[in-house]
Amino acid sequence: MSSFWNNRITFSIFGESHGPAIGIVIDNLPPGEYIDKEKLLQFMARRAPRKDGTTTPRGEKDLPEIMSGVLNDRTTGAPLCAMIQNTDTRSKDYSDLARLPRPGHADYTGAMRYQGFNDVRGGGHFSGRLTAPLCFAGAVCGQILERRGIYTGAHIASIHGIKDSMFSPTQVTKADLLAVREKAFPVIDDVQGEAMRADILKAREGGESLGGIIECAAVNVPAGIGSPMFEGLENSMAQLIFGIPAVKGLEFGAGFKVAEMVGSQDNDTFYIDESGHVKTRTNNHGGILGGISSGMPITLNVAIKPTASISKPQETVDFRAKTNEILQIKGRHDPCIVARAVPCVEAAVNIALLSHMMNYPHF
Amino acid sequence: MSSFWNNRITFSIFGESHGPAIGIVIDNLPPGEYIDKEKLLQFMARRAPRKDGTTTPRGEKDLPEIMSGVLNDRTTGAPLCAMIQNTDTRSKDYSDLARLPRPGHADYTGAMRYQGFNDVRGGGHFSGRLTAPLCFAGAVCGQILERRGIYTGAHIASIHGIKDSMFSPTQVTKADLLAVREKAFPVIDDVQGEAMRADILKAREGGESLGGIIECAAVNVPAGIGSPMFEGLENSMAQLIFGIPAVKGLEFGAGFKVAEMVGSQDNDTFYIDESGHVKTRTNNHGGILGGISSGMPITLNVAIKPTASISKPQETVDFRAKTNEILQIKGRHDPCIVARAVPCVEAAVNIALLSHMMNYPHF
Amino acid sequence: MSSFWNNRITFSIFGESHGPAIGIVIDNLPPGEYIDKEKLLQFMARRAPRKDGTTTPRGEKDLPEIMSGVLNDRTTGAPLCAMIQNTDTRSKDYSDLARLPRPGHADYTGAMRYQGFNDVRGGGHFSGRLTAPLCFAGAVCGQILERRGIYTGAHIASIHGIKDSMFSPTQVTKADLLAVREKAFPVIDDVQGEAMRADILKAREGGESLGGIIECAAVNVPAGIGSPMFEGLENSMAQLIFGIPAVKGLEFGAGFKVAEMVGSQDNDTFYIDESGHVKTRTNNHGGILGGISSGMPITLNVAIKPTASISKPQETVDFRAKTNEILQIKGRHDPCIVARAVPCVEAAVNIALLSHMMNYPHF
């Protein structure tokens, strides 16, 4: 098992960066759900390279073709397969990889795992390109959730130390989430966004790359969604989010900050709001207690490392010849993938939420 | 699905804090593995309450009784069931919980999820007590791993801002891990440990509780263990670790620090060491690239929130009557569970590692 | 993975014939379901040995003790663990098994699979005794189904060629199912039942054993339950039923008879009955088309081989010494386990049905 996920929603992602196509099979979607293709493409476009120099110039359209599971724009209940042709591949850029693993990439570990038979061209199945099918699934699940009032959104919380504003943990609204979704560079505070972009362009010029943090929130999730222990909302989201290449950390609610708090600070006390709903005054728990939603906004932060491909020369090894070598990576690369990872995190959250939602009579 | 985990090692945890017993069924352990019961009890004793005032005075022996799957101290290959009797339960301490959910606990979310039928006594199935069976499984898996040279260890990296020394990301050894395991209060730097303990006792006196961070490392994991995307080492560890109550964050290697790095800092360059092994000069990747082990130490940090049960009065609601209320929690509680969570994190890492190790011909 | 089943209902069976206890953990039962313990014990008593000489004289009470997941006789939603103590074990009866595998048993294959570490006493984890936890789960699921109007029943369709009457494939009713359930020897036609019992006693006297066929039916299953391909009702039932030791064949509806039919005979034509319901005039499809229930009775037959333990001397081998040997099995054995397997088949059908029922909004 590797690239499939088995929950109420089950999916299997396939493909390599330089193979004929990548794609996904999603099983167990509820039948009769309308798929708005325009919105679906908008979602996926948020993952596509930008033309402003902050991303790779690789210019694929990445139009998913639905091969099954949808009829007259509605899910049939049968497995939904979507395929994306690989068109703009230039394999010779990667010819040395089988010998000289790129630092920060899975070239070496993949070779060890698959005894040298793995496809190394463009990272093969380890390529960030494989997040396109994840976004497809996340977009489909998102439409089904939105039809039930649940909205998810994410933004760049920081890049290389430059910080965006944050969602209000208790007050974030659907409007806040939609506002940031529409932006080409998904930040709340555009002034900070400009500073981030300038920093990215500078890194690119220096042959460098940058990392950052993504904040994601989901609103209107009813209380009571999830399960204790190993099948809770956090567990499912974690399993998916750590499947996005470059993710090195994940925290819910106050996250690592809880380590410096005392109990009375961290505990989110309950109250009845003016409409008679149970709420908490703070939201350090990030909307999840015991793996189960509390009805408060679900909030999480994800740490994304700097793109491993940089054009600066780097030390590496020829792991077959057992010699130390110098590697200079050529080809087209993202100086920062944080912006493109934003919809991927949303997608993972959508899939986990829909999976858990489907376990309930209220769905 | 809630309290079971399905990988090469499959297990199912059962029980409630105040029911007759808690336990675990572990399926698919390799046959013929010797179970050293003394070492197993030592592992579990590290999770047990201390007598120094830093933990709950609830004084259960927590001796696991093996009901199946072991004959003449060796695994038979059949499912291994271990059971722990609950002996020291005093249910009347918890009589108001069904009406007045404790802030920071799963009382409210559990009631929503299970339509009020969940057992609230002592947190029921959400109780931290359910980590005892997890430790049992982790101890068993750890013995099997150690027989193959793989060692795991963890310590309190910080409590309430008081910081311990950290493992060397590249040089941590089996000896380092064993040294900290033997301590009643698992820190590397005992001076800092004393400061932490003093802080915990102070919090207890003030009716408060404290959180902290746990660092865990595993050494001698061969390169090539794991899988890409959703079944990688990080994903499996994350799924288990977020099943430990009170965990709010998880990071591998440099974790959230990657967000402030540039690519050439974060990338761990490869070299051939004096014995001809492939190594990396730094270990920001925490021993895992693309979900697969690199042969470097696996390192991770886990954020633990302050114990939710505090004796200070707190605001809450009667969620049936829809009224605001004040709750004062009585009973015996841990002012800080970080020390007791240390073996739980180790256990989760052991289980994930053994599960992935079993996928390989070299096992 | 071996003794666990992972569907909407997940369970894990543990224990060995001569270990301290056997049992089961059932996860994901719906919360709030009343467990009628009297009815539960009645169900399990149908699997217990009889006192009329047709079964083993091993006389265990097999009272399941519920360790978790039930409070005030209702399911809490947390994993339900039930344990049955082994009390009447006499291990020395089985002392040669590690060397001399019993024909028809899993002694040899188990030793190969588990490299000789398996517990051979009384068949260990391969013992028919492990169907007691299956019956427990089936009894619980059956109560939940009956609360929704769905009833399952089974009877001995034949033993050693002596045939019982069969359920009407299209007209079988809840009353028919309940009538046969109440009988100590579950046949429709008691005259045939007497002939079967006489034949069993005769076999016992001759040191022999007998096999037979069990017919099972479920009524009032709504149309639309199940899934295509590998997660259909037939697939799930098959996966469970082939887990009952001694099962060698399974057929749904007309089963193997379809091989001699032409299409117009086999096809079950649809009609609207007087109450406006869609029905079929015949039921060769056994209530399942494309893995999904049609609303007609679900019918299936299961072939049970003669008990492998017979007292006649048999050829076998010492598979370590590689010599041919003669084995005479001592100890207490069932001359025929068909009657005791009847509730096991019902149990498997109940579990599969409830698992699939829980996928539907109508549940």
Added chain:
Amino acid sequence: MSSFWNNRITFSIFGESHGPAIGIVIDNLPPGEYIDKEKLLQFMARRAPRKDGTTTPRGEKDLPEIMSGVLNDRTTGAPLCAMIQNTDTRSKDYSDLARLPRPGHADYTGAMRYQGFNDVRGGGHFSGRLTAPLCFAGAVCGQILERRGIYTGAHIASIHGIKDSMFSPTQVTKADLLAVREKAFPVIDDVQGEAMRADILKAREGGESLGGIIECAAVNVPAGIGSPMFEGLENSMAQLIFGIPAVKGLEFGAGFKVAEMVGSQDNDTFYIDESGHVKTRTNNHGGILGGISSGMPITLNVAIKPTASISKPQETVDFRAKTNEILQIKGRHDPCIVARAVPCVEAAVNIALLSHMMNYPHF
């Protein structure tokens, strides 16, 4: 979950009869395995329609296109996706199905399950056409097994009561299996095969269809493959085989005949053969005891119902209008699919065997 199977080998089948394509994603294949495309197409050709009038005239080439997971004709270890374009679809033949369900098909049950959103054209996802991806997977797994000496083969054991010879349960060889594989009409006794074909042509002329039985065997499976209870060889094969449309029965070894045997007849006594191997003198157990292979040939029989599509007028209902109707099915249909189902059964057995083989150190 519906069309995916999750074991050591995991796969997900997608597509509808009249959609753009059908296909499969297979995950966790061992890396470095050579895929002989010629042999693969030969395997799939055995499932394709014949030109002799015994099958549908639908004339698709069914060439699978490998989209991922294979490089230089070897498995990479990444998910293998194969796609088959649908080219010869004529959807208007099926225009009434949404109203008038065809007897013996899943039109009605699918509509109930998917609330009328299922694709009914050509049976949609329920179409027998979906066995083409299953055969693809089975052909790939078969090549991997054959490289380890394990061979699988199947033949038509009977059609409409006309019986072929059977494999010898104890002596069947690789040569026997290969001999029948090469035949266009897979029977051992060609004279009986001619009689079957004549009977099929006669049925076709009369607007009828025929069913039959398939016998399958696997040789050289080492002893010790499989697991007890619910993850045994029989369980896994059953779960897959009941996923082939039209299968109504399955038996292993002596199957339903055990019901008429006494224990000393049914028990397969062990002996040491001249090469020192443990064998059984008879093979009523079909090579599987306790879910685990014994080293004897694995044998099984599968009952296939007559093709549900017949051209004779049939009673049905308009299940929306609740009226009784007469349906005459037009279009191209197989008068008998038994011959085409032969490789499907082999495929299922191959997949199950490889999955279980991969659990063992000896693989």
